[in-house]
Amino acid sequence: MKNASAAVKRPAKYAIPKQELLDRWDEMRSERDITYKPKSISTWERSIGDADVRVIYCAGRRKRQESNNTDGNKDEKKGEENEPRPCSLCFAPILRTMPGNLNIMPNQFPYEYGAILGISKTCKKQDDINTGDLREILEIAYENPYLAFFYNGLGAAGASQEHFHIQGVLRNGRIPPIEQAPLVPFLNNIEAANVYKTPDYPIYTLVVDGEVFAASRKAVGIIDLLKEMDISFNMAFTPDKKICIIPRSKAVSSTLKMVSGDKDYAQKIGGMEVMGWFCTEYRTVFDKISKADTALEILTNALNDVGLDQQQQYALEEKLFRMFAARAA
């Protein structure tokens, strides 16, 4: 007889109880002599519209150029002039070792309290993503539903570390807008995984779900095609094991086009922003956007600007059809 309680429940391998993660996070930040920025985290946020669009202001968040190098304000690529810069994530303090390919560490430059990174145990490039990585990330997202996980690709998609990593931030009970976008079938029932489109979401997004191995394999197929086409991308991973892939046009930043003679602001659009959570370190931007009557429109336009345009979408979809049709044959 089948019923819910009789279902074989696999022991949680990837779960980190929330309080344990936060305690360890605090402990690690206070015990390290390396520079974590900001030292104390003050964030303000406002929700806009029905779909949990958020504008988040993180006071004092700065990039890594302000860390322990003495020539503080130079470009972050600079460090030792003549030697290759060592990979900081290879020597990062680990919060939790996962059973597979990843370790969990605190984000050293957090947007928000409790922000973490999942980093590969071996040093490999940010876009070197295999089926095993995605399967593990899906399990981590599933077993830790209090976190929202996302990925920044290299280049236009905003990654600043080359060592493979994903990011996780506390949901605090919220559901990112990208997870609320209605799905429309696109390439379904091939290899026990489905691909959907999200025509109502302001940035072109492909969503993959299904049996975890098949879905991961299919997502890797899409990722490899994007790499071949030289298109950067973000990803978001949902607690119900969906992979959202968001290909990017060449722009890293978008302009928040304000109204009535007000000045426009450049806003970096990374994985968190494409999920619908906009993070800024400028109080002015936070105040202006979060109070504007047209906030939703401004943010929607900003996302629209950094996604694929119609022509790029067609080009990608044509190749996807061909690729999956060939596999199905």
Ligand SMILES: [Zn+2]
């Ligand atoms: Zn590394």
